[in-house]
Amino acid sequence: MSETPTLTLYDQLGGEAAVNAAVDIFYRKVLSDHRINRFFDNTDMEQQAAKQKAFLTMAFGGPNNYNGTDMRNAHARLVKMGLDNSHFDAVMEHLSGTLQELNVPQELIAQVAAIAESTRSDVLGK
Amino acid sequence: MKKISLGDQVSFCYEGETVLDALLRDNIDIPNSCKQGACQSCMVRSLDVEPPVAAQSGLKDVLRKQKHFLACLCYPEQDMAITLSQQPEFFTEGTVMEKRPLNQETLLLTVECKEPLDFYAGQFVNLKRVDGLMRSYSIANSRLHDKKLTFHIRRLAGGRFSEWVHQELLVGDKIAVSDPQGLCYYLPTRFEQNMLLIGTGSGLAPLAGIITEALQQGHTGDIHLFHGSREMDGLYWIEEMLELERQYPNFHYTPCVSRGDSPEGVAVGRANDIALSRLPDLKGWRVFLCGHPEMVNETKRQAYLNGASLKDIYADAFHVASTSLD
Numbered sequence: 001m002s003e004t005p006t007l008t009l010y011d012q013l014g015g016e017a018a019v020n021a022a023v024d025i026f027y028r029k030v031l032s033d034h035r036i037n038r039f040f041d042n043t044d045m046e047q048q049a050a051k052q053k054a055f056l057t058m059a060f061g062g063p064n065n066y067n068g069t070d071m072r073n074a075h076a077r078l079v080k081m082g083l084d085n086s087h088f089d090a091v092m093e094h095l096s097g098t099l100q101e102l103n104v105p106q107e108l109i110a111q112v113a114a115i116a117e118s119t120r121s122d123v124l125g126k
Numbered sequence: 127m128k129k130i131s132l133g134d135q136v137s138f139c140y141e142g143e144t145v146l147d148a149l150l151r152d153n154i155d156i157p158n159s160c161k162q163g164a165c166q167s168c169m170v171r172s173l174d175v176e177p178p179v180a181a182q183s184g185l186k187d188v189l190r191k192q193k194h195f196l197a198c199l200c201y202p203e204q205d206m207a208i209t210l211s212q213q214p215e216f217f218t219e220g221t222v223m224e225k226r227p228l229n230q231e232t233l234l235l236t237v238e239c240k241e242p243l244d245f246y247a248g249q250f251v252n253l254k255r256v257d258g259l260m261r262s263y264s265i266a267n268s269r270l271h272d273k274k275l276t277f278h279i280r281r282l283a284g285g286r287f288s289e290w291v292h293q294e295l296l297v298g299d300k301i302a303v304s305d306p307q308g309l310c311y312y313l314p315t316r317f318e319q320n321m322l323l324i325g326t327g328s329g330l331a332p333l334a335g336i337i338t339e340a341l342q343q344g345h346t347g348d349i350h351l352f353h354g355s356r357e358m359d360g361l362y363w364i365e366e367m368l369e370l371e372r373q374y375p376n377f378h379y380t381p382c383v384s385r386g387d388s389p390e391g392v393a394v395g396r397a398n399d400i401a402l403s404r405l406p407d408l409k410g411w412r413v414f415l416c417g418h419p420e421m422v423n424e425t426k427r428q429a430y431l432n433g434a435s436l437k438d439i440y441a442d443a444f445h446v447a448s449t450s451l452d
Contacts, residue, residue: 020184024435024436028430028431028433031427031430031431032431045426045427045430045436046166046436047166049436050164050165050166051165053164053184054160054162054164054165057162057164063162064160064162065160065161065162
């Protein structure tokens, strides 16, 4: 009897190809949402998509060097504009929606959501 | 061990090290952040050899073609000379061959260059007067003519360069032409892909170059051009575009005016609004946007929301030096 190697969350989701597919859907959802898209006015779309990719890679359990201080600094301007829990919740909604669209099993979606949730206090500067 | 030359400085890249590692070890100030190819902040460009394919992962095709790569992903396979920024400009001598009005405010300038230019349809060059005054203009022709270039020069109120071209520049005069630049251009790939091109004013110039090139190359996907201006007298090349439409069944042309009366066949409204309402699903399309910066930025976002992938959207915002564009 051979032992099955445990696949990481990132591998189970499909690695970089899965992140690329997800970024396209996720960022489009976020930009279409009137509750939150004002926070994305005046941003360079290519740079923003690259940041989304780094974030989703992290949330997918992939290689990252997440830095809470960077996350706080990057969002400080938005917190001043009124960024709060309701907006973070909206983004979380789109993250789950994206993964559902990509037919990711529910238990993996829950794991991704838990990682993303762990950034809440940094994003909101709490 | 591979040698990485950056200007006068030489760094050494050891086995298992990336170009970024080597540069940082030598305290070279290079922007970087994620070190895993996601943030793209450490993008540099090779001046000689083709970068390893893996180091170009995630970059837009036009950037790959011009040997841009991510320093953090690059395990060099040979010695490389790289640059952090655009290389200094080189100019070739041009001679004015023709000046012809396209409409009241725009003229067609034809310049014959001493050296053939290796450009892609849609790119721009800097045109330089003897005293150094210089402006960027898009090449309006295809690669079929690599020495004889055409430009659409719109006269701007208070625009020193455009006034000079309109008023003083004569056939036979010399003008310096820089190396081609810019990332909004047509690559002859995926011929079956549908294309949407939206331009305002002289934004038609690069788009006309792209369309001609694509049709000459045998592009088979549908090609939709929306050219907009405020009023009828701002449009030009209407007959030429209609002729092209008769010649190529996959080319579709819609002139648009946002103000005033329009004759039959001319749509009323802003070119970007008309285009995006008529083409609500852009999934899989290639999109080119040239002209007014506000139009370009707004449309880029809307084209993406309509389903186009960011890597398939090419944009060239015409920023003007003149204070009074309108």
